[in-house]
Amino acid sequence: MSKYMTFESQSFPNRELLIDTLVECGFASPTQGTDIPLEGWDKRNPRTADIVIRRGDVNGQSLLGDIGFQKTAKGYVAIIDDLDLAYRLGKDFVIRLQNSYHEAAARKMAKTLGGTLVKERVGKTIKIRVKF
Amino acid sequence: MAEIEFTIDTETGKCETQINGIQGSACEKTAQQLRQVLGAPTTDRKTAEFHIKPQTKRRVGSNE
Numbered sequence: 001m002s003k004y005m006t007f008e009s010q011s012f013p014n015r016e017l018l019i020d021t022l023v024e025c026g027f028a029s030p031t032q033g034t035d036i037p038l039e040g041w042d043k044r045n046p047r048t049a050d051i052v053i054r055r056g057d058v059n060g061q062s063l064l065g066d067i068g069f070q071k072t073a074k075g076y077v078a079i080i081d082d083l084d085l086a087y088r089l090g091k092d093f094v095i096r097l098q099n100s101y102h103e104a105a106a107r108k109m110a111k112t113l114g115g116t117l118v119k120e121r122v123g124k125t126i127k128i129r130v131k132f
Numbered sequence: 133m134a135e136i137e138f139t140i141d142t143e144t145g146k147c148e149t150q151i152n153g154i155q156g157s158a159c160e161k162t163a164q165q166l167r168q169v170l171g172a173p174t175t176d177r178k179t180a181e182f183h184i185k186p187q188t189k190r191r192v193g194s195n196e
Contacts, residue, residue, distance in 0.1 A: 002159045003151040005166065005173040010145065013171035075171050098145035105147075105169040106138045112165060113136075128138040 010094055012101055013075035017108060018051065021101045027053045027067075038079065040065035049079050061088045099126070106130055136162065 012018040015032075022030050035048040040055050040063070049068025058067070061084075068079035078094050085091055103119075106128040110117040115132030134153040140146075147170065151162050167173065 002153070002155050002179055003163050004175065004177050004179060005149050005163065005170075006175040007147045007149070007170045008145075008174045009171055011171065014169050017169055095143070095145040098147075099140055099142050102138065102140045102145075102147040102170070105166075106136075108169055109136060109165065113162070124142050126138075126140040126142060128140070130136045130138070131133050132135070 007102075009074055010098065011072065011075035011077050012069065012098075014105075015051070015071075015076065017101060017104050018069065018076055021097060021104050022051075022053065024104065025097065025100055026059070027057065029057060036068075038066040038068045041081070047079055051076060063088055103128065134162075136166070 012021070019030055019032070031052040031054065032050070033052075034050055036050065036052045038047045038049055038052060041047050047068060049066075049070045051069040053067040055061075055063035055066050063081070063084045065081040065084060067084075067089075069076040070079055078097070080089065080093065085093055090096070103126065106117060106119075109115075110130045110132070113130065113132035115130045118129045118131075120127045120129075134151070137150045137152065139148040139150075141148075149166055149170070151159055151166075154162065163176075
């Protein structure tokens with residue numbers, strides 16, 4: 001081993017990878033822009049985001065509000081209504097998204113380096129080896 | 133053969149990466165590519181293998 005790094009932040013640094021991840025997770029058409037107003041949020045607390053999944057585009061969930069991702073210095077941070085997280089999407093929604101994002105990052109690295117990828121699941125751990 | 137190993141804890145979302153089989157600046161270049169997709173790491177440490185210098189062997193004494 002020559003270098004060891006861990007990544008724990010609940011933000012998504014790379015826009016392109018985040019979009020790929022959202023599409024893979026079934027959110028087919030995220031809206032992209034800057035400070036897009038989120039619909040369905042309390043008018044006393046209006047929110048904006050740079051990547052938006054419209055609540056009407058989330059099949060079978062009847063979300064109260066749009067899902068947004070706001071750009072910050074550390075990457076894109078999810079803006080999701082607490083009630084949607086608790087009763088519809090699941091409290092672990094962002095963690096599941098993170099897991100998919102990390103898998104997408106491994107695939108991107110394999111492609112960038114011209115390598116091969118082997119994925120293995122052991123219990124609650126996913127191991128991915130990119131050989132190049 | 134060089135390798136990057138990703139270990140994803142699906143309960144916490146934490147991702148560990150290990151770059152194996154390459155040293156020095158080549159390793160740092162791969163680490164930089166990882167940072168571009170995964171962001172700033174919480175832990176970032178070089179291991180002993182990182183500092184190993186590639187050795188060149190010279191043949192001596194063959195004057196036939």
